[in-house]
């Protein structure tokens with residue numbers, strides 16, 4: 001639902017959404033099987049790379065499209081809308097590299113991440129510390145020119161499939177981000193089995209005395225908070241877009257079913273109570289899209305956007321949770337089977353409610369910003 005995204009080229013946007021639809025159709029068997037088994041659909045992902053969907057914000061010099069937050073939002077939303085694997089973390093990795101990487105790091109990783117021949121993961125969460133980066137127990141210790149990494153990370157999307165992971169660990173200088181090649185000795189990866197986001201399987205990752213070169217630090221030692229904070233507002237817009245896409249899919253599929261389904265002499269959509277659900281759900285998605293679009297346009301214009309991006313994810317969660325709850329009224333018992341998408345979409349939405357800034361953390365931030373403002377930001 002692109003209402004107000006200011007794309008560099010709307011024709012490119014239409015072609016990108018069309019590509020998402022086509023890949024989703026051609027790789028349907030792989031996607032259905034991977035979703036059932038909690039596996040990563042590698043072939044579909046590679047095709048997304050070939051068709052330019054993984055490098056939308058990376059500069060053309062590295063093979064990307066050179067877009068910005070509007071292009072990122074449009075494509076991540078379409079991937080959720082048409083049930084294709086998410087590009088969100090892959091793009092997040094590229095943004096980190098573009099903003100903070102050395103020339104050597106950019107050359108080493110960006111072309112492969114754009115093409116999908118390299119897969120990225122971000123290793124932040126730990127058993128004892130998730131919403132709080134200050135509590136991380138992972139360590140990075142200098143040894144001559146090298147670093148030695150010790151860490152136990154959990155919930156890592158594509159932890160097992162990724163070729164490079166951005167590992168957040170404590171160094172003597174403070175929180176530091178390390179680009180770790182995940183095929184190095186000392187790294188063990190075990191799939192976990194999440195209810196939501198099943199096309200992006202999670203893993204527990206164990207790093208035991210992993211030796212990496214000095215050149216693997218992203219940014220500077222001790223500047224981990226800066227690298228983290230620099231991308232997380234925009235990644236929230238990616239999450240918001242996925243939430244909106246998932247809820248749109250549920251509403252569109254459920255309405256198509258309800259239009260055809262006869263109950264007595266009526267179709268389900270003849271009932272006024274059902275029509276109200278459709279009107280309310282569409283209204284919620286439309287409003288949340290507008291908030292997301294405005295935040296994305298602010299990013300592209302180089303303007304302050306932290307409040308708007310946080311609000312965008314918050315209202316997208318509110319909208320998506322209400323919509324997915326209500327669509328069960330449209331589909332009745334038919335919707336309560338594994339073969340139908342609704343249960344999976346419900347879990348996908350619950351996962352996005354937690355990962356990358358949980359609803360509670362977002363609400364804390366929005367409320368704090370409002371209370372800092374004498375007129376409650378124009379209220």
Ligand SMILES: Cc1cc2nc3c(=O)[nH]c(=O)nc-3n(C[C@H](O)[C@H](O)[C@H](O)COP(=O)(O)OP(=O)(O)OC[C@H]3O[C@@H](n4cnc5c(N)ncnc54)[C@H](O)[C@@H]3O)c2cc1C
Pocket residue numbers: 122123124125129130131132154155156157158194196197202351354355356357358359360361364
């Ligand atoms: C499927 C999945 C994929 C994930 N992928 C990744 C990944 O790729 N990389 C990665 O590093 N991590 C990943 N995560 C981890 C995710 O980022 C964390 O789950 C998230 O940060 C929340 O941490 P937690 O689950 O430990 O909750 P906790 O930090 O234990 O919080 C528990 C509850 O308390 C709430 N809460 C926390 N602080 C406050 C507060 N101040 N006020 C009010 N409520 C609060 C939270 O919102 C949450 O509901 C993933 C998680 C899941 C489930």
